Amino acid sequence: MKRILDAHALMVFFEKEPGYEKIAALFASAVESDDYLLITAVNLGEVFYIILRECGEKKALEVEEIVQSLPIEIIEVDWQLTREAAKLKASNKMSYADCFAAALAIRRKGELITGDPEFEAVENQIKIMWVKSKIRNDQRRSK
Secondary structure (H helix, E strand, O other): OOEEEOHHHHHHHHHOOOOHHHHHHHHHHHHHHOOOEEEEHHHHHHHHHHHHHHHOHHHHHHHHHHHHHOOEEEEOOOHHHHHHHHHHHHHOOOOHHHHHHHHHHHHHOOEEEEOOHHHHHHOOOOEEEEOOOOOOHHHHHOO
8 A cells, every 4th residue: 555645744754753753664664665655746845845934945955855865756746636636625624735645645545644633634535644643623722
């Protein structure tokens, strides 16, 4: 089964947040099995702009170079994937970028790797590997 990263999972890895070890283990397994993880260009763009905004261009370019060395295949976005993402966006409370990761998971019948609670909206449509114990949206609001 193909594994798909969203921006959140990649940021967990880069920022060594809780769940980092799980992502690192997935990378090690991907190298051993020669079965790379997937990420859409849109989701990778999300990682790039977050780092660019928070740390500057030099760091964003460093992260881009690191990504190219990881066992990740960047999936370009075509019209079919865009249409599937748009359908997900129209019927769920999710960011548009997150809809691309979910659409790729649907298209490839894969497992989405994330820690972002927005994906609870599509748990009934895709398999999800949570990188850390998830905090449900209703629990978040009570804090």
